[in-house]
Amino acid sequence: MKICIVTPSLGLGGAERSAAIQSVMFSNLGYEVHVVTITDIINYDYAGALFNLGAFKDKRNSVLNKVKRSIMLRKYLNTHQFDFIVDNRMRTNGLFNEVSVCKYVYRGFKVVYVIHSSAYINDFKNSPVINEWLLQDAYQVVAVNPRLCESIKSLYKKRGIICVENAVDLEAVHRATQSEFDIDYPYILYCGRLDEHCKNISLLIKGYAKSQVYNSGVKLIILGDGLEKPLYEQMVTDLNITEHVVFKPFTNNPFVYMKQAICTVLTSLYEGFALVLIESLATGTPVIATNCETGPSEIINHNENGLLLDSYDDTVLADAIKKMVNDQEWYQQVKANALDSVAKFSKDAISKKWQMVFEKV
Template sequence: MKICIITPSLGIGGAGKSAAMQSIMLSNLGYDVSIVPISNHVSYNYNGKLFNLGQFKDDSKNTFLDKIERTRILRKYLLNNQFDFIIDNRMRTNSILNEVALCKYAYRGFKVIYVIHSFSYIKEVAAQPKLKKWLLNNAYKIVAVNKNLQALVNDIHLKQEVVCIENAVDLNDLKEKGTASLNINFPYILFCGRLEEHCKNLSLLIQAYAKSEIFKKGVKLMLLGDGLDKPIYEKLVKKLSLDDEVIFESFKTNPYIYMKNALCTVLTSLYEGFGLVLIESLAVGTPVFAIDCLTGPSDIIDDGVNGILLKSYDEKEVSQALRTMVFNTELVQEFKSQAIPSVQKFDIEHIAKKWKALLK
């Protein structure tokens, strides 16, 4: 069976990382896999044949005609290979014309599985409900990456079958990567992800860190990642006189050593799709703290067992949770003991069985 995985990239974001893991899972199951990144970022490990559609994209010259030409190239590639299934992992936040070109032209005649990775899709549909529903009305199946998201997507696509298949992690691989050496000689709280305020809400984390005053005990805040809003956070850090306490680190190909050596990994997001970084942190034995945003963290964090799941965006409560993760060593030790066992259900072998059942 031939399967084509479409991904926004193979080097940026959780959707791209999960698509790369799909390629490994499905290749391991014996499927003939091809993977097509829309943007020219390739750094994640993947299996299968690569067709880099991103190589035809020039960000400095990306006109409507350029987009049409890439759609034509993709359509020709799909027809030449006659795939049995297409798995579309894109975020579907393009213009309606772009989405029509892909969903109704490039994919025409193929069995397409659309993967919904983020609550942002629900917001997109709310803005243009009839058009967005129509785009996916010929879906073979729709996959949501957690149960809360599945329920929301079900309410939108009443005539399509929506199933839940979580993103997978290779626990053995993460464990091995987490053992690499890291030359850092101070304790730190870690955020790992895109530096984007509209989703990640990092202003709250920085302000709560300041209020917690854990920096007075030498505990720093490390922001690991890149994004357009980095200057905003740098300005806020300077305003709070935390220049020496908040560490900015660019994207790393192996973020797991930073997770392994952190006191905890934190998310204060306004919304998530899955919160893959939480699973990755737990997989290397590091507890987590997240706000219980719409979809994501509640499927991963068992509050008081493997971390803290806070039901509030109150700055004072977030700061107190940070203090708990630093100073309540007995509780944190219990979190650590439950970290790895709590994510066994997301291991690649378990999630692969769900994909195999879907593709029968």
């Protein structure tokens, strides 16, 4: 069986890391795997052949160049005659792109569309007829967590929607945590894109400042890249906590940071799966997350492997951070629960669900 995975990139985000893990899972199942990247960002390890479509993108990303790349991708798919295409794109690049891909590039192929973000729900509601039409020929629509699956089912009333969670490579995470690490101070961690619209990092900075755990020497590490980094640097300056907040660039190995952190914090306004929470738990590190529409509540068992916050109030977040830092008896209990709580997201467990999609077993 030949499977083509289409992904925005192989770097920077959780959905992209999930696509990389898909390639490994499918290869381990004995399938021939090809990975197509829409942008020229290749950081994560992957299995199979790579077609870097992003290498052909011009600086202006002109309409003519988009058409050229669509033709190139169509030719690639026809040449290899894939049994399935697994589309992990975000589908946020406009109607022209979506019509080009769904109705021209993918025409005649069995396509599995993976919905990674709850933001898609609002996009669909804004243009329900068009979005239904775009995916009407889908072989399968997959949502990456149960709540997202139920929400999408309410939109696509005549189409079967299934849930296949993103996987975490527990063995690879463990190996990565053995790398050398030279940070010698305690810290809490944010790991991901520096994107205020989704990740709401300003809340984290305010909550950290209000917690005053820096008086105990506990710093905040913000690990990642993004256009809004200057916004956060200015906020840190305004709050007079510059010496306590450390900005670190994107790395292929965030796991070593997670392993040594007191906790990983996610204050998102929306998520699809929140893979970073699972990855942190896989290193044995508890998590704090806001209970956004989908994602965290399927991962966090409140007071068992972390804290799930039903508020975007910085005081509530500050109290959660202080609890992680100061309540050592409770902290050791949730830390001990962390790894076992994500066993259901292992490659082996999720591979079986994907095998059912492809082979209908």
